[in-house]
Amino acid sequence: MPGMTAYAGFYEVCSPKKGETVYVSAASGAVGQLVGQFAKLSGCYVVGSAGTKEKVDLLKNKFCFDEAFNYKDEPDLDAALKRYFPEGIDIYFDNVGGKMLDAVLLNMRMNGRIAACGMISQYNLEQPEGVHNLMSLIMNQVHLKGFLVFNYYNLYGKFLETVLPAIKEGKITYVEDVAEGLEGAPAALIGLFAGNNVGKQVVVVSRE
Amino acid sequence: MPGMTAYAGFYEVCSPKKGETVYVSAASGAVGQLVGQFAKLSGCYVVGSAGTKEKVDLLKNKFCFDEAFNYKDEPDLDAALKRYFPEGIDIYFDNVGGKMLDAVLLNMRMNGRIAACGMISQYNLEQPEGVHNLMSLIMNQVHLKGFLVFNYYNLYGKFLETVLPAIKEGKITYVEDVAEGLEGAPAALIGLFAGNNVGKQVVVVSRE
Numbered sequence: 001m002p003g004m005t006a007y008a009g010f011y012e013v014c015s016p017k018k019g020e021t022v023y024v025s026a027a028s029g030a031v032g033q034l035v036g037q038f039a040k041l042s043g044c045y046v047v048g049s050a051g052t053k054e055k056v057d058l059l060k061n062k063f064c065f066d067e068a069f070n071y072k073d074e075p076d077l078d079a080a081l082k083r084y085f086p087e088g089i090d091i092y093f094d095n096v097g098g099k100m101l102d103a104v105l106l107n108m109r110m111n112g113r114i115a116a117c118g119m120i121s122q123y124n125l126e127q128p129e130g131v132h133n134l135m136s137l138i139m140n141q142v143h144l145k146g147f148l149v150f151n152y153y154n155l156y157g158k159f160l161e162t163v164l165p166a167i168k169e170g171k172i173t174y175v176e177d178v179a180e181g182l183e184g185a186p187a188a189l190i191g192l193f194a195g196n197n198v199g200k201q202v203v204v205v206s207r208e
Numbered sequence: 209m210p211g212m213t214a215y216a217g218f219y220e221v222c223s224p225k226k227g228e229t230v231y232v233s234a235a236s237g238a239v240g241q242l243v244g245q246f247a248k249l250s251g252c253y254v255v256g257s258a259g260t261k262e263k264v265d266l267l268k269n270k271f272c273f274d275e276a277f278n279y280k281d282e283p284d285l286d287a288a289l290k291r292y293f294p295e296g297i298d299i300y301f302d303n304v305g306g307k308m309l310d311a312v313l314l315n316m317r318m319n320g321r322i323a324a325c326g327m328i329s330q331y332n333l334e335q336p337e338g339v340h341n342l343m344s345l346i347m348n349q350v351h352l353k354g355f356l357v358f359n360y361y362n363l364y365g366k367f368l369e370t371v372l373p374a375i376k377e378g379k380i381t382y383v384e385d386v387a388e389g390l391e392g393a394p395a396a397l398i399g400l401f402a403g404n405n406v407g408k409q410v411v412v413v414s415r416e
């Protein structure tokens with residue numbers, strides 16, 4: 001499912017073109033790591049953000065993002081994005097929502113596209129944070145599309161055709177986060193919201 | 209320009225289908241009044257909101273909206289929208305942004321479309337209001353597109369082909385708000401933000 005989500009969200013919702021600039025939040029997550037690799041395969045410049053130094057290293061060294069940064073080290077997200085995208089962002093693949101989306105809106109280029117895939121920063125808030133910079137959608141004619149993977153299963157054949165050879169050739173790789181035993185599941189679930197996992201959080205109930 | 213804005217925003221950005229439900233804010237404005245009439249021509253159910261009783265009457269009686277309401281009389285915008293759209297909104301043509309957009313987000317239907325045309329409620333605020341309900345974009349797979357009319361002038365021929373006969377046949381009408389004399393211009397400009405105008409605010413400098 002993360003693979004199809006990344007595939008449908010990036011190729012169908014974002015319509016990438018060679019040379020475009022792509023930003024991915026929660027980029028070491030199961031979806032984000034694939035989006036970044038699809039962006040590289042499409043000839044885009046791609047920057048990812050994550051919440052630990054280890055994840056940032058993974059983005060740069062294992063997943064071959066052009067740049068990556070730890071958003072927790074950035075007191076000013078707008079300034080951070082301007083540093084990595086001095087000419088702005090064509091495509092934002094949003095996994096987090098909230099303040100990050102607000103900062104990205106200040107940095108979108110004309111005719112940019114935002115795929116709203118998840119808003120994990122908001123799920124546990126009683127009242128979601130306000131997003132203030134939506135005027136940028138008008139000024140830059142940005143297309144913001146929320147999507148659910150369930151609507152795109154007709155693409156499953158194309159997805160396999162693209163991804164399976166790329167995995168065999170080593171052009172796409174992935175990392176999963178495996179918790180051993182059902183007794184580890186609650187901690188793993190809580191860990192998702194603390195950003196502890198790297199890639200898809202899987203619970204192995206039994207190896208038998 | 210309002211005509212082209214309404215035309216491009218409604219037909220190109222919103223892709224209306226017969227029988228869909230359409231909501232227009234600032235509906236007695238120069239753009240809104242045309243969007244509502246285009247929606248009727250397309251076989252849609254259309255509701256508009258405005259800020260005075262006179263404007264609401266105009267929407268219902270002159271522009272033939274199915275329903276119209278005064279948003280200033282509604283302490284709970286979400287409840288008002290649920291009253292007019294018990295099954296939700298397919299298309300929202302947004303001229304105001306802010307709290308209205310937030311309430312609409314709670315009422316969008318699956319695969320709905322929002323054309324972000326203007327955010328007049330926000331222009332004079334030092335800090336724009338926060339929009340909190342963007343998760344709805346994901347849950348309902350909504351497409352939100354900011355647009356500027358300048359990008360759609362290639363449609364000018366099609367626009368004239370659609371609109372001129374409809375005006376001649378009396379299927380489309382419009383109202384302008386004329387201020388006489390250049391000395392009336394500052395008050396007319398301020399009036400825009402107080403919602404005093406009905407339709408396009410025009411200043412007639414001289415009748416000679």
